Amino acid sequence: MVLTDEGWRQLWRAVAERLAVERAAGRGHLLTEDVVRYQTVLAFGDLGVAPGRLVAEYLSPHLRGGKIDLIVDAPSGAAIEFKFPRDSPTGTSADTMTLGELLKDVIRIPRLAAEAAWIVQVLNPRLARYLRDACTRLTLAWPFTGEQAILTGEVLAGLPLTAARALGRYTLPGTVRLECRAVHVVDDALALYAHHVTTEPAPMTPMPRDHVPPVVAPAVPPHRR
Secondary structure, eight states: OOOOHHHHHHHHHHHHHHHHHHHHTTOGGGOOHHHHHHHHHHHHHHTTOOGGGEEEEEEOGGGTTOEEEEEESTTTSEEEEEEOOOOOTTSOOOHHHHHHHHHHHHHHGGGGOOSEEEEEEEEOHHHHHHHHHHHHHTTOOOOOTTOEEEEOHHHHHTSOHHHHHHTTTOOOOSOEEEEEEEEEEEETTEEEEEEEEEOOOOOOOOOOTTOOOOOSOOSSOOOOO
């Protein structure tokens, strides 16, 4: 076991706190997926996971040349994919392509048959609302805290063309469950969503249509270096 359930909760809370420190220091415009991954590596270290157990850009034979952003105890420990989509500075964002890229992670990561599989997304409130609304139209409730969604071939068949193209050559390996285990507010412009992915069938939890991610300052103190 890489971490206990409580250990994973501590990890994602710590990563959000670390990102809050970066933004409070005026480095928010420099944040990328690589920074989120590196802060996750540091948070793993605080929980006693040695650096030698982690591999970045893990090349998996199950992904036809594709890579996983971070894996612990390869090849079958914990696999983690990160997404940090941002709005275009021109004011026009290809949201349907972003939706496809997020779903592609959900499709890819179960192929590793890892002990634990996580999709970690750092989203602004506008994009989080878009995912909620777009997925409702697809009869897929994009999960927020404590909720889950079931991804099936029927759902993928209803994707907009741009989103479907973003999936590339990947196809759904059966029914996939996406469960939001944690949401942590970074600041009023960002929140971190940690989704646990399994291939176990389970009933879909309905999501209230008026549910929106929190956009208030974090209640926890920033991480101290």
